[in-house]
Amino acid sequence: MGIPLRQQVKVGAYIVKQHLMGRKRYPLVLMLEPLFKCNLACAGCGKIDYPDPILNKRLSVEECLDAVDQCGAPVVAIAGGEPLLHKEMPQIVEGILARGKIIILCTNALLLQKRIGDYKPHPRFTWDIHLDGDKDQHDWAVSQAGVYERAVAALKDAKARGFRVAINATLFNNADPERMARFFDDVTTMNVDAIMVSPGYAYERAPDQQHFLNRRKTKELFRGIFARGKGKGWKMGNSPLFLDFLSGNQTYACTPWGNPTRNVFGWQRPCYLLGEGYAKTFQELMETTDWDKYGVGNYEKCADCMVHSGFEATAVVDAVKRPWKALAVQMRGPKTDGDFAPEIDISKQRPAEFVFSRHVEKTMAELAHEPKRGAKHGGTAPPMAAE
Secondary structure: OOOOHHHHHHHHHHHHHHHHOOOOOOOOEEEEOOOOOOOOOOOOOOOOOOOHHHHOEOOOHHHHHHHHHHHOOOEEEEOOOOHHHOOOHHHHHHHHHHOOOEEEEEEOOOOHHHHHHHOOOOOOEEEEEEOOOOHHHHHHHOOOOOHHHHHHHHHHHHHHOOOEEEEEEEEOOOOOHHHHHHHHHHHHHOOOOEEEEEEOOOOOOOOOOOOOOOHHHHHHHHHHHHHHHOOOOOOEOOOHHHHHHHOOOOOOOOOHHHOOEEEOOEEEEEOOOOEEEEEOOHHHHHHHOOHHHOOOOOEHHHOOOOOHHHHHHHHHHHHHHOHHHHHHHHHHOOOOOOOOOOOOOOOOOEOOOOOHHHHHHHHHHHHHOOOOOOHHHOOEOOOOOOO
16 A cells, blocks of 8 residues: 555544544645646646636745645645746745645656755655656647656656655546556556556546546446556555545545645635635635535536545545445455446436636636736746746
């Protein structure tokens, strides 16, 4: 298993504390997006097609650390955009570590070798390098040739410098179980500390809507992969019960508040992938979001979602409540044959509402009347052509 024991203990103790305090909803992972700008233009990404004034916005160090303090989650996943384009990212990481948090810094690794000297290895810090398959598969996924080789070179360099390094693979409907199993073999020989996986989800802003998985294809794909991985020692970075869920063996409801998102718009409702409104504070997000409107069975947009940002928290809480269940899956691996667990009924889900463009228009209007400020102060930064 690719999750360090001290991290498991830290998160488990946090969950037990929340239950003892009688809290029904609480966060596990803060999804922090300090910027949307990226140095890639992946076809499956819905972040890079914002207007330039939004792409040039940054959260300041102070705003990022305030989000960490407001949320209180034990884990912070820093995503984007490409986080290494943020010139103050070293200070953000340092400030989060000083607060005792676990950090997963997601990166496409194109700038990693150039910037790695600004960071120090730490047991609570992980580079999470995006690799969506072997060379051809990954370069297709990111819509640019040569990215896989640069990412692997950066991965090996980071390992040589003593950093904890994971890979993060998002799988699409053209993924082949045999090919993905060989890829997991390959990264295992690179001595990665964890392999994190998630199925791609067709959220509305993604330019390419043709290559996302539905729920049945997701289950069949992951069963095929894990059937080929038995006994190979893959260090999976997801919780065992989440992997069992991906393989169709658990009936889980979404826990959108488990991975709340803070980005340049604010606190995103209801989750990392659906932007249907924004709150000014974490407390406002938790207290004023109608959580029962969302999730599989409740909302058409959620019908095919099995993504970690919605279901990993559900699986982790289940593991803490029933550790024997998680241990059994960890020992034998996900079940790869037999009937699938029952699906949640979607016959009464409400229809999709396509409202995201309103938030873009609102932000653009606000920016038009906002004095120009440097990125250091959380405002609009000049384009980073030099990057």
